[in-house]
Amino acid sequence: xxxxxxxxxxxxxxxxxxxxxxxxxxxxxxxxxxxxxxxxxxxxxxxxxxxxxxxxxxxxxxxxxxxxxxxxxxxxxxxxxxxxxxxxxxxxx
Amino acid sequence: xxxxxxxxxxxxxxxxxxxxxxxxxxxxxxxxxxxxxxxxxxxxxxxxxxxxxxxxxxxxxxxxxxxxxxxxxxxxxxxxxxxxxxxxxxxxxxxxxxxxxxxxxxxxxxxxxxxxxxxxxxxxxxxxxxxxxxxxxxxxxxxxxxxxxxxxxxxxx
Numbered sequence: 001x002x003x004x005x006x007x008x009x010x011x012x013x014x015x016x017x018x019x020x021x022x023x024x025x026x027x028x029x030x031x032x033x034x035x036x037x038x039x040x041x042x043x044x045x046x047x048x049x050x051x052x053x054x055x056x057x058x059x060x061x062x063x064x065x066x067x068x069x070x071x072x073x074x075x076x077x078x079x080x081x082x083x084x085x086x087x088x089x090x091x092x093x
Numbered sequence: 094x095x096x097x098x099x100x101x102x103x104x105x106x107x108x109x110x111x112x113x114x115x116x117x118x119x120x121x122x123x124x125x126x127x128x129x130x131x132x133x134x135x136x137x138x139x140x141x142x143x144x145x146x147x148x149x150x151x152x153x154x155x156x157x158x159x160x161x162x163x164x165x166x167x168x169x170x171x172x173x174x175x176x177x178x179x180x181x182x183x184x185x186x187x188x189x190x191x192x193x194x195x196x197x198x199x200x201x202x203x204x205x206x207x208x209x210x211x212x213x214x215x216x217x218x219x220x221x222x223x224x225x226x227x228x229x230x231x232x233x234x235x236x237x238x239x240x241x242x243x244x245x246x247x248x249x250x
Contacts, residue, residue, distance in 0.1 A: 027213040028206045030239055032246045033195065076139050077153050081160055083199050088140045 017090050019072040021065040024085040025056050037082045038064065041075060066091060094181065098248055102188035108181035116237055117184065118172055121165040123234070124200035130207045135161060135200070161200060167193035191245050198242040202235050211235070 031053055038049035042065060055062035065075055072088045079086035095107050139149045167190050176183045186194050209231045223229035
């Protein structure tokens, strides 16, 4: 199982730089709600969703997925639809 | 006030006092705040990239706004079905509306917090807010909506 240091990564055969989906902390969203949304959007187990949620809470951000830009945009859109603060960032070469 | 899940998976809220009923009726109103900071919070930048931001504004943000409005309308419709009784009002949140309720409650909480400039310290405060002053009332409202949202989240497990 990938750890928090090696988030979900999509296998890529192309030369495109992968993109990270990053979730940022905000003081209002309920921790339980954030975990629920992680489970629904990424299909995480309850344990993995809570690990990422705690990383967001304690470190201010968590990389929850890495892969192709198109899919990363879709994930960010889904997270925004639940009012989570999420961005996509190009991975460092 | 009592909350209990029904056999069908709905959430039944009964014996709602007038004060809390007013707060429930306030959900779609607070969620539809026109405060400029609220729009910014509801529609954050997706990336530090002008091209992505422009596409997002044109293609994604209208969809998000429609979704947010749809959640508010679902909640408003359910609130029209509130039964006023002697002991207090009763509200049933149907299982298939729980996502809309969680969404609208989240909108309302975020909007109130944005308008009030609430930060980490306000949200983590262990002292009960004083509903007698406007800021305390706003914090109380955020907390009440959070309690309802938490109940709905727990029903998902």
